[in-house]
Amino acid sequence: MQVENIPQIYQQEDRQADDLFIYDYKMTEDVVKSKVQLSMNMFSFLQVGKKQVHFADASVMVNKEQSLLIRQGNWLWTELLDNDDIYYCKLFFFSESRLKAFLEKHSSLEYNQGNEQSFFIIENDAYIASFLGTLSQMAAMPESYSTQMLTIKFEEIMTYLLAKYGEQFERYLYSLISKESSPFRKTVEGNACSNLKLEEFAFLCNMSLSSFKRKFISEFGESPGKWLQDKRLQKAYDLLLQGERTASDIYLDFGYGNLSNFSAAFKTKFGINPSDLHRNS
Structure with a gap:
């Protein structure tokens, strides 16, 4: 089975790699244990269907009532259609440099990389639904404006989740920062x-x-x-x-x-x- 390099396969070849990137992912067939090499941390805001991710030490299954924040790495993904014969999620990728900048600005904790965790489960709610709606509207904006707006939207969702989940989410964010190599x-x-x-x-x-x-x-x-x-x-x-x-x-x-x-x-x-x-x- 071929390894999918994500988000590279979703990005235009004539553009430089973005440190914030959104992609609307839709399927009409089930995909079971697809090999994924994820080079950026990623929100997977599930809209329709079910998603299971196998990590080195755990696995997690979510439906449209939940979303995931997943750390970069090599994972196995299973994506299953819903009764509407479609699978749809909005993927929001962000770089480590963006994460560090956010923590420097908003973190109340002393720097602590924390225990490495592969994923964080997010319970979807009305605020997140509204947030995703505004992301969809950005598709009609000129590129220069949508790039600026994406920076604002990244700050917004991270700040909201920090308020919603508190120190638990904050410590997870620290765990996403790469540890010094041996x-x-x-x-x-x-x-x-x-x-x-x-x-x-x-x-x-x-x-x-x-x-x-x-x-x-x-x-x-x-x-x-x-x-x-x-x-x-x-x-x-x-x-x-x-x-x-x-x-x-x-x-x-x-x-x-x-x-x-x-x-x-x-x-x-x-x-x-x-x-x-x-x-x-």
């Missing part, structure tokens, strides 16, 4: 898009190859080969999208011995050939 994680992440082999990563970490693999799975939750391939292919995608380099220029940089292997892996992950992406950029 030396092992820094070494891996700092070299993720190089063409280093696993043996070379293990050497840099002063570990045997077998110890490195065990530590990697413990730290990142998946095998080093799969994780590194995903990171490298995503970086290659971003480079090709800029239109300045071709697959022939970059495949060696990402650890592939020949162009055909790179192209095959790229198409498996993204569904298109790297040459097609370069042509369309």
Whole structure:
């Protein structure tokens, strides 16, 4: 099953990544345990249908009476239609920098990252329904105004939920802030898009190859080969999208011995050939 990179798959290719982003998500078929790589924290304001999310240590199911705030990470999503044969939710993504700015302005707690939690359940009410209605009306605004309004609406919903749930919500927000990386994680992440082999990563970490693999799975939750391939292919995608380099220029940089292997892996992950992406950029 292909991994969905969210919110990237919803954003226009010719736009820079936004640190606040809204997307109306609708379906007419059930989706069961879709693999999702969520790169931003996200509100999922459910309007019609049911949603279940599997995390590393828990799972949660909500219906249209509830919404979710979900931390960035790799999750499994199940989305089920309602009796109206449709599933609809409004997704509101925000970056860590936006979150930090909000907490600096509104938090009453001393800085405390708190215990890591994957999700926060929000009980829908009349205020939230009205808030979502105003988000829908923003679609008709010129882009310059809607961008300014989105900043205001982010402050509004965060302030409202802070008032509604108090310290419980405030501590959850702190738990969303990335913790300082361990030396092992820094070494891996700092070299993720190089063409280093696993043996070379293990050497840099002063570990045997077998110890490195065990530590990697413990730290990142998946095998080093799969994780590194995903990171490298995503970086290659971003480079090709800029239109300045071709697959022939970059495949060696990402650890592939020949162009055909790179192209095959790229198409498996993204569904298109790297040459097609370069042509369309």
